[in-house]
Amino acid sequence: MKIFVCIKQVPDTETRIKLSSDHQGIDQNGIKWVINPYDEFAIEEAIRFKEANPSAQVTAVTLGPQARVNNALLTAMAMGADDSLLIDTESELDSLATAKALSAAIKKQGDCHLIFSGKLAIDGNLSAVPLMLAQLLDIPHASVVSQVSYDTQTITASREIEGGTKETFKLTLPALITANKGLNKPRFASLPGIMKAKKKPIVVLKLEELGLESLSPKVKFTNFDLPAEKPPCKMISGDPAAQVNELVRLLQQEAKVI
Amino acid sequence: MKTALIFIETSQGKIKKSSQEALSVFAGNEFNLITCSVGEDSSLPIELKSWGVKKHFVCEGLKTYNPESYQNFLAQVFETTQPQFFLASSNNLSRDVFPRLAAQFNAAYMSDVTEISVSPELVVRRPLYSGKCSAQVTYTDESAKIILIRPNQIEVKCPNKSENLDVVKLNVEVKNSRSQTLTIESGETEVLDLTEAETIVSGGRGLKEAENFKLLHDLAAPLGATVGASRAVVDLGWVGHNLQVGQTGKTVAPTLYVAVGISGAIQHLAGMSGSKNIVAINKDEKAPIFQKATYGIVGDLFEVVPLLTEKLKSL
Ligand SMILES: Cc1cc2nc3c(=O)[nH]c(=O)nc-3n(C[C@H](O)[C@H](O)[C@H](O)COP(=O)(O)OP(=O)(O)OC[C@H]3O[C@@H](n4cnc5c(N)ncnc54)[C@H](O)[C@@H]3O)c2cc1C
Numbered sequence: 001m002k003i004f005v006c007i008k009q010v011p012d013t014e015t016r017i018k019l020s021s022d023h024q025g026i027d028q029n030g031i032k033w034v035i036n037p038y039d040e041f042a043i044e045e046a047i048r049f050k051e052a053n054p055s056a057q058v059t060a061v062t063l064g065p066q067a068r069v070n071n072a073l074l075t076a077m078a079m080g081a082d083d084s085l086l087i088d089t090e091s092e093l094d095s096l097a098t099a100k101a102l103s104a105a106i107k108k109q110g111d112c113h114l115i116f117s118g119k120l121a122i123d124g125n126l127s128a129v130p131l132m133l134a135q136l137l138d139i140p141h142a143s144v145v146s147q148v149s150y151d152t153q154t155i156t157a158s159r160e161i162e163g164g165t166k167e168t169f170k171l172t173l174p175a176l177i178t179a180n181k182g183l184n185k186p187r188f189a190s191l192p193g194i195m196k197a198k199k200k201p202i203v204v205l206k207l208e209e210l211g212l213e214s215l216s217p218k219v220k221f222t223n224f225d226l227p228a229e230k231p232p233c234k235m236i237s238g239d240p241a242a243q244v245n246e247l248v249r250l251l252q253q254e255a256k257v258i
Numbered sequence: 259m260k261t262a263l264i265f266i267e268t269s270q271g272k273i274k275k276s277s278q279e280a281l282s283v284f285a286g287n288e289f290n291l292i293t294c295s296v297g298e299d300s301s302l303p304i305e306l307k308s309w310g311v312k313k314h315f316v317c318e319g320l321k322t323y324n325p326e327s328y329q330n331f332l333a334q335v336f337e338t339t340q341p342q343f344f345l346a347s348s349n350n351l352s353r354d355v356f357p358r359l360a361a362q363f364n365a366a367y368m369s370d371v372t373e374i375s376v377s378p379e380l381v382v383r384r385p386l387y388s389g390k391c392s393a394q395v396t397y398t399d400e401s402a403k404i405i406l407i408r409p410n411q412i413e414v415k416c417p418n419k420s421e422n423l424d425v426v427k428l429n430v431e432v433k434n435s436r437s438q439t440l441t442i443e444s445g446e447t448e449v450l451d452l453t454e455a456e457t458i459v460s461g462g463r464g465l466k467e468a469e470n471f472k473l474l475h476d477l478a479a480p481l482g483a484t485v486g487a488s489r490a491v492v493d494l495g496w497v498g499h500n501l502q503v504g505q506t507g508k509t510v511a512p513t514l515y516v517a518v519g520i521s522g523a524i525q526h527l528a529g530m531s532g533s534k535n536i537v538a539i540n541k542d543e544k545a546p547i548f549q550k551a552t553y554g555i556v557g558d559l560f561e562v563v564p565l566l567t568e569k570l571k572s573l
């Protein structure tokens with residue numbers, strides 16, 4: 001039973017974004033790269049599945065420049081993934097091109113049983129790659145999942161959407177799940193785990209080897225901007241009653257929002 | 259003439275504001291405007307006419323939400339109309355269906371767009387890194403463009419037309435679906451979701467304990483606000499993750515955001531600094547939240563918030 005976990009490396013959430021001098025991208029100097037937080041839930045879920053089903057083989061998959069993203073795979077394998085698949089490219093691909101490459105790489109490995117991914121990557125905030133991948137692989141999906149149970153031929157997955165509404169779906173396997181916070185509590189990589197990870201195999205593929213040498217994005221990000229500087233905060237002084245009166249006056253008369 | 263297709267969501271028979279925002283993108287421009295929606299709404303056609311919509315596809319008989327059936331319906335409409343643009347509001351429903359549609363039709367896909375103009379030339383922008391920066395979306399080919407629009411970003415302007423509207427009913431068969439909807443349990447809340455709300459009152463660790471969130475609900479009532487939270491209190495289990503604002507929660511951009519007992523960590527600021535007006539109530543004058551706030555009150559929230567609630571109720 002092959003289980004795949006899609007992981008993306010993203011700038012740490014502490015990162016203060018600076019722009020490159022031509023404003024056509026961000027300045028990558030000094031960025032600390034980490035596994036996308038939602039992908040940690042995906043990795044954890046895959047490992048738990050393997051723990052319950054010893055015949056399962058968990059493969060971490062990522063696309064990105066090898067020198068950088070290799071670490072993300074090592075972390076996933078230190079947590080418990082068995083091996084990794086790395087699609088090595090420097091190209092800036094969009095969601096669909098990324099999904100095409102991931103789908104080609106996964107198809108190459110033969111049959112898959114389950115695919116886990118994060119619900120969204122916190123860099124581009126697109127929420128697109130996993131469902132595109134599911135479409136290209138022609139398998140069903142459940143997105144933003146915070147609860148899942150497994151059967152031999154099916155899985156049952158629940159998600160919470162706007163207004164606290166809870167939707168539950170039953171999917172025929174193979175299927176893809178995108179993980180939300182709450183699905184589980186990701187473990188930390190243990191020291192022995194980290195040692196073992198160094199010996200686990202990473203298969204590196206180039207786009208050409210997937211027959212995708214001419215893969216190009218349909219959308220690109222250009223002309224970056226930082227948020228406009230805010231005027232300094234108006235601090236409201238006085239005793240609490242005076243502060244509240246002044247705040248309400250400002251909200252009514254200046255901001256005109258109440 | 260170019261064709262623009264818009265997915266319409268309704269609430270109590272009326273076009274949702276978020277869908278009106280998508281319609282507004284094309285108001286006053288020369289487009290062959292086509293819409294589609296799921297479920298019967300008898301008054302919907304009349305409303306659509308005023309937006310200059312020429313044709314409306316309605317899917318009847320789909321009682322419960324299912325991503326596969328929705329995709330089947332939207333794919334049928336897409337195939338029939340061959341649109342240059344397909345717009346919808348960005349939410350958990352659209353994000354559950356449209357990425358698959360983009361892969362199915364090899365279309366360009368972009369979610370959470372905050373600025374868009376389609377004439378004289380196409381300009382699209384959106385935030386990245388949860389609002390730490392923004393960028394223009396540049397299209398490299400002529401594929402159809404699927405664009406999901408973030409709520410509350412585009413001004414609603416109805417052209418008040420009265421075109422002839424052609425309503426086409428489609429039926430979507432759900433046969434041997436690999437994806438079956440088991441249950442849909444409605445949340446008890448009537449209030450708008452954080453991502454749609456125009457006013458948000460958010461609480462952090464300064465509230466000291468879960469019970470004190472009642473203070474925020476009391477404050478939210480006269481404002482008609484939705485309650486949000488920092489991750490610290492979500493992790494403490496005081497409120498659910500669906501209330502979390504920030505880089506690993508929801509990105510919000512309301513007209514008014516009131517941060518109560520929230521320090522303003524970078525991950526929290528990323529998710530809310532797009533708000534038009536920010537009020538910070540915090541006892542620490544050095545709290546980073548004041549750097550993003552429009553109005554600041556340094557004080558004890560347990561004194562300030564009840565007074566504010568009373569004052570707002572008296573208005
Ligand atoms: C990977 C990662 C992702 C994260 N993602 C998010 C995210 O999405 N969203 C998010 O919010 N955080 C996120 N965080 C956490 C973030 O770093 C902060 O820890 C968190 O936002 C702090 O929450 P807080 O402001 O409620 O608590 P604190 O930082 O503890 O602040 C409490 C504030 O309350 C004030 N206060 C205390 N008592 C009173 C009183 N009586 N009256 C008035 N004020 C009072 C204090 O002065 C203080 O400023 C993330 C962290 C990591 C590592």
Ligand SMILES: Nc1ncnc2c1ncn2[C@@H]1O[C@H](COP(=O)(O)O)[C@@H](O)[C@H]1O
Nearest residue numbers: 006007063117118120121126127128129
């Ligand atoms: N380059 C990538 N390599 C592997 N997985 C990815 C990549 N980009 C996105 N994903 C997966 O898709 C999820 C959603 O990403 P996105 O669609 O970019 O918001 C992530 O949480 C990952 O699981």
